[in-house]
Each structure stands twice: as structure tokens, then as C-alpha cells.
Amino acid sequence: MNAPLAHSPAVRTTCPYCGVGCGVLAKPDGAGGAAVTGDPGHPANFGRLCSKGSALGETLTLHDRLLYPMMRDGGGALARASWDAALDRVADGFKRIVAQHGPNAVAFYLSGQLLTEDYYVANKLMKGFIGSANVDTNSRLCMASSVAGHKRAFGADTVPGNYEDLDQADLLVLTGSNTAWCHPVLFQRMLANKRERGARIVVIDPRRTATADEADLFLPIAPGMDTVLFSGLLTYLADVAAVNWNYVTEHTAGFDDALARAREIAPDLPTVATKTGLTESDIARFYAWFAGTRRAVTCYSQGVNQSAQGTDKVGAIINCHLATGRIGLPGAGPFSLTGQPNAMGGREVGGLANQLAAHMGFSPEEVDRVGRFWQAPHMATHEGLKAVDMFDAIARGEIKALWVMGTNPAVSLPRAAAVREALSELELFVVSENVHANDTVSAKPHVLLPAAAWGERDGTVTNSERRISRQRSFLPLPGESKPDWWAVSEVAKRLGHGEAFAYRSAAEIFREHAALSAFENEGTRDFDIGGLDTLDDRAYARLAPIQWPVRDDASQTARFFADGKFFTPDRKAKFAMPAEPALADRLGDAFPLWLNTGRIRDQWHTMTRTGRSQRLGGHLPEAFVEIHPEDAARFGIVNGEYARIATAHGKCVLKAVVTTAQQRGMLFAPIHWSDATAGLARVGDMVIAATDPYSGQPESKATAATIAPVSFRWRGFALTRTPFAPPVDVPYARVAATGGYGLLFASDESPETWRQRAERIFANAECAEYLDAPGEQYRVAAFVDGRLAGALFVAPFHAAPEWDAVKTLFEAEAVSADARRALLSGRSADGAGSCGPLVCACFGVPLGVIREAIAAGAGDADAIGRAVKAGTNCGSCKPELKRILADERAPQTV
Template sequence: MNAHPGPVAPPAIRTTCPYCGVGCGVLARPDGLGGLAVEGDPDHPANCGRLCSKGSALGETVGLEGRLLHPMVEGRRASWDDALGRVAGDLSRIVAEHGPDAVAFYLSGQLLTEDYYVANKLMKGFVGSGNVDTNSRLCMSSSVAGHRRAFGADIVPGCYADLDEADLIVLVGSNAAWCHPILFRRMLDNRARRGAKIVVVDPRRSASADEADLFLPVAAGQDTALFCGLLVHLAESGALDADFLGGRTEGFGEALARAREIAPDPASVARATGIAEADLAAFYDLFRTREKVVTCYSQGVNQSAQGTDKVGAIVNCHLATGRIGRPGMGPLSLTGQPNAMGGREVGGLANMLAAHMNYLPAEIDRVGRFWDAPRMARREGLKAVALFDAIDRGEVRALWVMATNPAVSLPDADRVRASLAKLDLLVVSENVASNDTTSRGAHVLLPAAAWGEKDGTVTNSERRISRQRAVLPLPGEAKPDWWIVSAVAARMGFASAFPYRKAADIFREHAALTAFENGGERVLDLGGLADLGDRGYDDLAPVQWPVGADGEGTARLFAERPFQTPDGRARFVAPALPRLATETSEAYPFVLNTGRIRDQWHTMTRSGRSPRLGSHRPAPFVELHPADAARLGLGDGDLARVSTAMGSCVLETRLAEGQPPGTLFSPIHWSGETSSDGRIGALVHDHVDPFSGQPEMKASPAAITPEPMPLRGFLLSRLPIGLPDGTWWARAAIEGGTGTLFAARGSIGRIAAWAPALVPGAEIADYLDAGAGVYRLAAFVEGRLEAVFFAGPAAARPHWEAARALFAAEAEGRGARQALSGRNAGPDPGPLVCACFGVGLATICDAIRTKGATSTEAIGAALRAGTNCGSCLPELRRILASEAATPANERLSDSLVVR
């Protein structure tokens, strides 16, 4: 008799990762329990099967805990009809009473292109205002403005394959090892295979700099000086491409004259940038002599009050040498979000119309005729920072926020929070029930589809359109964003213009608009996809625009094709003299730089659900140089107050030799939902680039002072538990619940008095050692371990890894009491190093000491650490170096600054 066959695994669904702009392909399989099994798609050209730590953990982020599943009006559950009617009615009333510019949409690179298209169409074509902007303004708009000035349109000339063929890769303001790790692995593979050189330009020594052949620690704000010096060097060393300059460009003379004013000689560049002359000479020589050069730039360039000029200075060097649009050559902007480019294609920025058209009479008319729009916007709308200024002044009365969290992410975030309370109507389309923005008095909450439930397209950093396919059913009453906007439009009287029944309907319209009256003068052209049937849309393979009539994409642009300027020539731009928007002072002597970390994303509403990702950096922190810390009396892991003229935060300190003296670095991810005092956006000045409107988020004058709290500890609980006012805390997902690190003032006896009340109705087992200043508690509900609490002296901060392992295993009471008594609850893996495979510091050190794993390859063979995305490889090298340099009798794994 034949045995019964086992259960057949469901087929994998090809979709696209929702994190950075690399746009990695993902194979996702429902596990039948509401979760997903996720792996990289080997057939997707962006990643060829690789995923980073965040992509690998996507399956941990799709649960329904904390989801917004029903419409809410004024804090109460409502029907879709009531919620949509409220939004449409209030928008119509405010437009009638105050004009179309009294309403605005604030969108996100997390939206799909189809969502973006419908929102932009409603506001700019039917409400009649340009007030549609996006959080891409905070990360990409300086690149957009730089490309438009140089190329005539928002166009990335090259592709990822150039990283495989380049002889020199220059990373400017980009910690790609952490923020774009899949692309960084391609760069390292190229170096191993072809001998490519990697140069990193950054004020701080990042994980990318650790891997570089040459690191240039540029002073804050001086990227323009560095690249003006390069342009002068190229001109004086005979490295210009005279044919390309004469036949394809305009304005070189003015740009070179300005470059000579800014950077007349290497000594002046060295003084301005803080880079040693020998290192400058090495970089300039590499750029001149290596034929194939790709310069990648990201937030370190863009997030500046002179970001557009920095982009221009980089592009000028590529134009001057004709290194653009050919294999292995060109400037390459690394996008921060999965669909920042797709949003720009459909007019998601306030200063652009759909299909890369502009606020010019002929183009306003063209879009209006295509849409049959009754009230086309006639002028640019308000960019993000200016938009929230207008809300604060009462000029914008209604705001619809979709898929973003501006109360955390915008500069001067406390003022943004306050301004939201002034609105007559605040609508938030979200998939989480609570974040810092929804909690600021939102009148209407609309439950939107999350990644895994969405169906549509995104465009990555190389102009590649990929399908994001639904893998899970829509939960509760959640709906796609395009459906929500279309339903509001219908109730405002525009139903005939928004007849969409599926995402494919919208994509075809978008593609047709790009081809409408396009005689080849607009590079963005998806005409070859405008007649795509539903089956063709469902099966659409990744393709780069422009797309010809044969449906084939285009990898590179401008080697031969004219630029999108009136005469087809690229434009050199003479930059302004480099400067910081605000200088340091006696009150604020440090320069505060902000950015991302390896295993978290934006404000953590998705990545914060993953226990794996939360283990690497579980609390908000500030990096500073050890010499600065010693002068201020700060040790590693202490608490410090970081202040600017805008506000202050309390953060853990991390001492880092790679952080230049006089500077600070802090990540952007923590919010009021995940920390008591870690919202770094509240510290950032709101100065913006005059061309792009992008805020300066890399150089806010700041002060740092100790914030001593005598007690430190942790709380592990099945559900989030609030701590008393005055307690500093940071919250992270852990296996089996929530982990909270905390610090407190007062005595251990005072903590012992209030801690038992944290879990009402629980059976409490606790222990107080007043002499040692230690208190431990376990709470049980019906015999199940519900919470573990530990507090002790700040000077001997407890590590929580072993207790977390106990908690995850839902140990019985005996095991919990063993932990309370101080006995080891099991092997302590140490602070997480490799998030892809959950490998901790202690485990790695043990493999080095007892198994002879004395290289990253050997560690990978023994533990798998570093073998997936590779973003932990720099950390593994630091651990190896530390172990080799430390005598065996002095090794202390926990002393490494890698936690």
C-alpha cells in the first residue's frame, strides 16, 4: 500500500521587497498560520537571490498584532461608507470655503505606483492644487533636482550592472554596507573578481569605510569642495573628453571657473575638507586613470541645504570625462525607499506633474486633456517642510497622510506634532492602529493594505519596474490605497474619472500618459506597456524604462541618446560656495549627523515587529569619539542628553573611533511608540535646499551632556507594558513578546515598591537585595510566565540575552525562579551580530577560540554568519581583530563596542 503523500507546499509568489530602493525580488510562501516563508528570488536581476537582514526577516513582520483593521472616525469604529463620506464631505467643504490650496496630501515611497498615481490625479487634476508631496522629499529630492538641472529630467543614467563592470566605485555619503547591502556585495564581488577599487567619502568611518580601499573622511558640508577639486584636477591633467564636452554639453567654462574659485589647489581642498593631501591625490589619480568609474551617492549628499549643488559637483566630473551611460560608468543615485522613483514618475512631488511633466503651460494643458481634468493645478504646491509650516500657520486646513509617519521623520518634529493638532481635518491611511502621527488627533483613520497584501508595481534605483504581488489576503476591512482614494474621489463627484477596478487599470493609464504626445522628447516612456492585458500585467517581469513598442527595456541612457533639454545637451552647473546652513557655537559645539542603521527601517512600524532585527541595536543611541566622551565624563553605554536649538533626546552613548571628534551620529528610527526620549527628528533643524526643498539632516549644531540615572534594567513581557513617568525606556520585539530596556532615578527599594503592579492579577515571585542594589521579579498568570523584570546598578548593567532565551522558551516556574536566583538560564549567545542567522557575539568568540575560526570565511562555515547579505562582515572583522589583539586571559566579549 502506498503511503499518503505529505502536504504539498504552496507555490512561491514572486514579489518585491518593501525596504530600500535596491528593489530586491522576493519569493514568498504563506505558511498557513498567517505568516510567510521568505527567500530571495534568484531570477530577479536586482539581487539574483540575495536578501539583506531586513528582507530575510520579512516573514516576521506580517502578523496582525497592532494592525488597523477597521475605519475609525473620531476614535470610534465606523463603516467604510461613513468614513469615506466624512473625508469627501470635509475635503469638499474646505475647498469651497478656503480654496483648493487649503488641502494637501502627504504621501510615501512605501506606496505603490498605482496608489501614487490616483492620489496625484485627484489632487492636481480635480481638487486643483499642487499640494501633493512625499517623504521622498526627505531623502531623494536633491538628486531629483540635480538630475533635472544636468539632464533636463529626473533620470538615473546607469544601472546596477555598472557596479559589476566598474574599475572604480566611489561611495559618497552612502553607507551601502548597511543601507544597500545587496548592492554593496556586488561591489565587493567586483573587487574580488576584477580588482575594482572602492573609495568611501563620508564624515564618519562606517561599515562601508571599513571595507574600502581608500577612506576620505570629508568634513561636514564639504563634498562640493572635494568634487570641485577633482574637476580642477581633471582639467589640469588633460583628462577631459573634449569631443563629449563640445558635442554633448553646455556650461563647462562657468562650472570650471567656479570650481577653481572653490578649490584652486590641493592644499585648499585639504584645508576645507579635512582630508590629507596624500589621500586626495590618491583619489584624484584613481578617478583620472581608471577608465570605468561609477559614483554612488545617497543621503549624505542629498540631505543637505546644498544637496543639489553636491549632486551637481559629482555629475560635473562625469560629464567632463564623458563617463556617463556607458558600461561601468556614470553617477548612480542610490534611492532610500522601494518606490521613491515610481512616485516621482507619476507626479508624487509637489513641483512635478505626472509622467515627468512640469508646471509649464503646454504640459499642464497636456495632462489636463489626457485626464479630462476640470481643475488642473496651475502652479507648484508646497514641499514637505513648507507644507507643515503652512499647516502651523493655519493656511492648510486639511491633510491626508498615507503610509508615512511625519510626526517622527520630519525635521523639527515637535513643531510638526503640534501643527497636526491645528488641522480641521487630519486623515491617515495606515496599516498600524497607532503611531506618532495617528495619535496626534487624527479625525479619520483608514485601514490600508500592508506589504504582502498589496498588488501593483514599484520602480527601483535603476529605473526597473517590478511587480509587488499580493501573497496574503486583505485582513479585516483593509483596502488598497488606490481603492480608498478612488472611493473618496467618487464621493466628491469625480466617479467617472476614477473607474478603476484593479491595479492593472491604473498602470495602463499611467503608461499611456507617459506616451501621450511624446515624440521622443520625454525619456520616461512606458508606451510599450500601455496595452498590457490583465494576464500580461500579472506576469510582468522586471523591466527598465524607457520601454519600447516591443516591450523591451533600456539599461543605460545618454551615451548616444540626447539629454532631455531643449537642445539635447547636458548642462554643467556652477555650484555655490560650500557652507553649513548653521554653524556650531559655544552653546552647541558639536555637529549632529543622523542616518539609518543596519537592521531597522524608517520609524520601525514594520521592521520593529521582528525579534531578529530588534536584537542588533535595541535602544536609541548616539555615537561620539572616545576623546570627546572622556572630556565629558561619558562611558560607553551611559545615558546622555543630546540637545539642539529645536529640542533634546536622551540616548545611550556608543564610543566609536571612527566618529570624528566634535561630531555626533544618531539613528532616525525611534519614535514615541518605541522609546521614551529617542525621537531624533525633534533635534533636526528645518533648513532646506533652495532648489530641492530637501532638509539638512546631516549637520545640526548640538550639545551633549551626561544624563545620569543610577538604576538600569530590563522588562520582558508578553504584551507591551508602560513604565512610570520619569523612567527612560526603549522597546523592542523579542521572541514571545516585548523587551523593554529602562533606566530610572531613585532607590532600588522604590522600584521594588512599584514593579509588582506592572502585571495586575499576576502571581509574583520577586527578590530584593537592598545591599547590592538588585531587584528581580517574575510574574505568572495561570502558571504561564508573563513577565520578567530586573533592575540593578547602572555601573553593572545587566545583559538580557539569557533571560530572553528563557522567556522565548516559555519556561516553567522552576526555570524562571532559577533565573531570578541569578543562576544561568542557558548559554548566553551575547549581543546579536548576524541578524540573518541570529548569531551573537559570544557564539562568534567561542568559535574563534575553540574551533579555530580565524577568518570571516571560517566563521561563515561554522556559524553561517556573514554568508547571506554580508552586512555584518565589517563587524566580524572587528571581532577577529580584537580577539587576535587581546591576550586570552583578558578577553571579555562584552567589552567590544559591537552591541
């Protein structure tokens, strides 16, 4: 391993989470970690970070890292291998399978976590030199419908505006986006605009989220009905003479047909109200605000994209902006909020199966152009298989070799259990990963390649406003890990393409990527960074955040389409003709509820990084399902107990949260937990695999489901220095604990059975025990050399033990005699009990501390922030602070 970068100055880099693309300053500590703060000079965030970004320093660990190549032998055992042996096996397998079955028998599945340079090399190899377009990415699950909607309307996958528009708009419409939790840094800009300029915020979402709590108007729309709402808006705009006819005539095509279709879908307010489940008065207010507000931005995210009608939803939104000419202007336009840190960069290099590099497609002219630039011998000539179709082809045996890079499809794809089964059928299954344990790795790849992680990688990413930023390394590469572009290039050399893949640095790849963007462009393509193709290595190392396009004349464009010219053949935007919306699944007696899935505030994707932070695990530590009180009563669901959710595709057992934030007839469950982090909580198993016919993006927001109560007699927790396997077929959650492992569980096993298990777990420790057989409780604390080595508490379900005080002692180097005596009570030596669940993850402020601040006189969220700092960083906990205030002020009933 390379020597640590001791006493190094702070390095400017970019956060590895969402598409906001926040700049961070990372100062290595010389011991493998770093202090991470927001970069005040980065134009995406100006120093602000969300809870996840604030905790980045806590996730920098080599624990559970994959540090060496590994290969599986004929008997199925996985063993360490050399890079040469591993790369030879990958290349030989690809070569053999292509020779026997053709290039379409192989595939890459990539990730929005990859750097642009990694993405570029992988796409070049597969599409230009192997000859298949079977390259897709987990971004297919994120923003593919936005891509398809942009291309249909604008002729290119162009995001028109930028983040400054969020500051300048007078109306901010957020549809299908819990921005307060998923893009909190941007949401704070919106709230500042509302506070300082009086901007209105409209939130359209089936759930009442933290974002909706800050809205001037909340529209709890029925699932899948966005197209109806925005078709109704287009009809309204025409009826009240709010259409900008000069703009429509000069710069667009297809308005009359689009309006006719809109009238078919949503002819009047009563029809819109019936289909959307909204009140006529709320719809009318939204329509009047939009019609009367020149500066309006419509932000949309996964609630729009993750739909079998996602492209039509995007088209219906764009139609309203085109009809009013509100595009390409300060504070006006449709705005796709991207989910991943480099989903945009992947789009730029052809990371999707229906794209070629530099925003080109598969027309004969574009195939020829890219082939000549690459001097590629085997250019793919048609689109490849999109993600869901790709894994279906694997299950059918049509794809026989797959290389997965930086993603976890055995969790994140629809029908995740079927995906895992399909992976087992591959003749060659290769995974490039940072960790040696996740659900995809558990699917038994033949080759595991250790990839560089955030903090070790060097390259670029592009955020939601088309801003290219550098991700710089500030830690040495551990073990034998390597950048993904290096591993792909080495395989390319073994396939006989060494001259085209003789890259020595990420800078070389970037220069080639930039040159291709300008090749035979002449302003006909939106993506052009030709002005950066001559950057030498030093200039690349210093590259400041920059928005594309950056053309050869060094001109930049902050907003597209201000001149009314688009990238269609006639340079006019095209109105979309959306279909009548209809959900892909159907409700019935067996499955009478809609299951909606999504993200929570403090976790990211499948938790391989955020799951390492104890602070991030403190807010919502267990997988859960939300249900409306009336549905809970109907199905016998009790708040805080467990429920079994089932669909035609799979089932989970999750903790029930009964809340009026959830609509009647709907369930919501987060996507983050997996078999590696929880029991019975892999929500992807339940999701229907229906996809949008244009984008191929799967429907993740409406699967027919049912729910039933599940009872357990006991609940408990365990803290251990080494992991242990909990019982099978029970719900549990692994939660990060400083210096070890935490586990929350429910069980039907008796305290005596848990006592026997504890004897095995803590066999070499000095143990203090408490067993209350009549009270059905068991507690044990284990000590080694005066330090708490572990603890296990079990109690009846409704008297579940809390672990706050025990976790504090678990972090200590030594435990005093007084603390040791008090430990089995679950309280600290000074008598303090639980401080309750975490509310503010940025500063680690729990519920109990917030209640104390309120009792001491803090009368609003800002006052709580002044007292205990909660809500003063990313602000995503402020809606929760307001709810706590309301609860504390509510009259108490006896």
C-alpha cells in the same frame, strides 16, 4: 476576514524596504504568515537578501494592525466607523474647505512605501481634479536633491546606469552612502567586483562606517564639503588633461563657466585639503585614480542628498562624469542609490509637489497635456508646497486639511515636535495607515483609514535602476482594510469625479499610467512605458521585472545617454554652477558640535515593521549617540552611559557610544526611534529645518548641537505578555520579544518602587521574587499555568542585568522546575549565561558564539561564516566580524 490562502505556492513579489528592489519568494503558511526567501530569478538581487529582508516573515502579524475605519467625535474620542461614514467625512471636509478657502488649503503627504498605482491616483485627484499641487512625499526627505540635480544636468530626472555597472566598474566611489548597511545586497556586488576583477573602492563620509572598513581609500570629509572635493576634482581633471574634449564639445554646454566656478571653490590641493579636512596625499590619490580609470561609477545617497546644498553636491559629481564622458557607458556614470522601495515610482507619477505625472513639470504645455489626457476640470498650474514648507503652512493655518498616507511625519520631519503641534491645528486630519499606534496617529487624526499592508497589496514599484517590479498579494486583506488607491478613488467619486476614478483594479491604473507616459511623447521625454499600456489583467499579473523605458515598439534601454543625447531643448547636458558650500547652521558656545543623523543596519524608518522582529532588535536595541573619545573626555561622556543631546530645536537622551569611527567635533544619532518605541529618543525633534533652495530637501546631516552626561542609578529590563507604560522622562527602548513585549530602561526609581510596580503588572500571576536591598537589586518572575508570564530585573547601573537566558524561557511553552529555580539568577538551567549582543541578524548569531568560533580556530571572517554562518547571507556584518577578530587577537593588558 477572508479565508487564509492555505497550501498556496510561493508568490514572486518585491521587498518593501530600500530602493534596491530585491525580489522575494513568499510562501503563505495558511495561518496568516509566510516563509520569505530571496528570489533567485530577480535581476536586482539574484536570491540574496539583507537582514531586514530575511526577517520579513517575522513581521507578518495582525498585532497592532488598524483593521477598521475610525473617526473622532466632537468630544475627541476615536470610535469604529463604517467605510461609507469615514469616506463621507473626508470628502465633505475637503469639499467644504476648498469652497471656503480654495484648493491650496488642502494637501496630501504621501510615501515612498506606496505602490505606483496608489501614488498615481492620489496625484491625479489633487493635481487634476481638486486643482492644487500640494502633494508631497517623504521621498522629499530622501532623494529630492538627486531629482533636482538630474533635471538641471540632463533635462529630466533620469538615472543613467544600472546595477550591472557596479559589476563592471574599475573604480567605485561611494560618497554619503553607508552602502554596506543601507544597500547591502548592492554592496556585496561591489565587493565581488573588487575580489574578482580588482576594482578599487573609495568611500567619502564624515563617519568611518562598515562601508569605509572595506574601502581601498577612505576620505573622512568635513560635513557639507562634498562640493569642494568634486569641484577640486573637476579642476584637477582639466589641469592634467583628463577632460574628454570631444565629448564636452559635442554633447554638453557650460563647461568653461563650470570650470571657472570650480576654480573659485577649489583652486588647488591645499585649498581642498583645508576646506574638506582631508590630507593632500589622500585627495591626490583619489583624483589620480578617478582621472586614470575609464570605468568609474560614483554612487551617492543620503549623505549627499540630505543637505541644504544637496543639489549642488549632485551637480558637482555629475560635472566630473560629463567632463570625462563617463556616462551612459558600461561601468561608468553617476548613480543615485534610492532610499525607499518606490521613491522612483513616486517620481514617475508626479509624487513630488514640483512635478506632474510621467516626469512632466508645470510648463503651460505640460499642464495642458496632462489636463487633456486626464480630461481634468481643475488642473493645478503651478508647483505646490514641498514637505517642510507644507507643514509650516499647516502651522500658519494656511493649509486646513491634510491626508497622510503610509508615513510618519511626526517622527521623520525636521523639528518633529513642531510638526506634531501643527497637525493639531488642522480642521481635517486624515491618516491612512496599517497600524493603530505611531507618533502621527498619536497626533489625533479625525479620520483613520485601514490600509492594505505589504503582502496584501497588489501593484508595482520601481527600484534605483529604473526596474519596475510587481508587488503581489499573498495574504488576504484583513478586517476591512483596503488599498490606498481604492480609498482615494472613493473620495474622488464623492467629490463628483466618479467617471475619472472608476478603477476596478491596480492593472487598470497601471495601463492609464503607462498610456500617459507615451502620450504626445515621441521620444522627447525619458519616462516612457507606453509599450505596457495594453497589458491585460493576466499579463499584468505575470509581469516580470522590466527596466524602463519600454516604448510602443517594445524597445528597452538599459542605459541612458550612450548616444550623448539628453532631454534638454538642445539635447546637450548642462554643467552645474554650484555655489560656495556653507552649512545652514552655525556652531557657537551654546552648540559647539555637529549632529549628523542616519540609519542603522537592521531597522527601517520608524520601525513600524522591523520593530516587530526580535532578531532585528538584537543588534542595536537602544537608541544611541556616537561621539569621538576626545569630545567624550571634553564633555564628560562615558561609553555605555547616557547623554543629553540638545539643539536649538529639541533634545534627546541617548546611550553614549564612544568611538574613533566618529570625527572630532561631530555626533551621530540614528533616526529610527520614536515616542511609540522609545523614551526621549525622537531624533527628528533636534534637526534643523533648513532646506536646499532647489530641491526643498532638508539638511539632516549638520545641526549645531551640544552634549552633556546624564546619570541614572539603575538599569533593568522587563518582559511582559501585555505592554505597560514605563516611567516618563527616562530613556527606554521597546524591543520585540516572542510572545510579548520587551523593555530596556534606565531609572532613578529604587528597586522597592519597581517592586511595587511589578505587583501591579503581575497581579494575577504566581510570582517568584528576589530583593537584595543592600545590593540595590530586585528580580521577579511571574508564572501563569506553568508558563513564564513575565519578568522584571533591576540592578545598579554598572551591574545591569542581561536578559538572554530569560528571553529564552519567555519563549517556551512551559518552564521546568530546574529552569524556574535558575531563572532569578539570570542564567539558564544548564549554567549558560549571556551570549551577548546579536552580530549577524540574518542567522541570529550572537557575539558569544562568534568568539567561540574564533577560539576554535576560525582565523578570518570567511572561516567564521563556515563555522556559524555569520556573514554568509547579506554580508553586512562582515566588517563587524573583522573587528571582533582584531579585538580577540589584540594583546590583553592586566
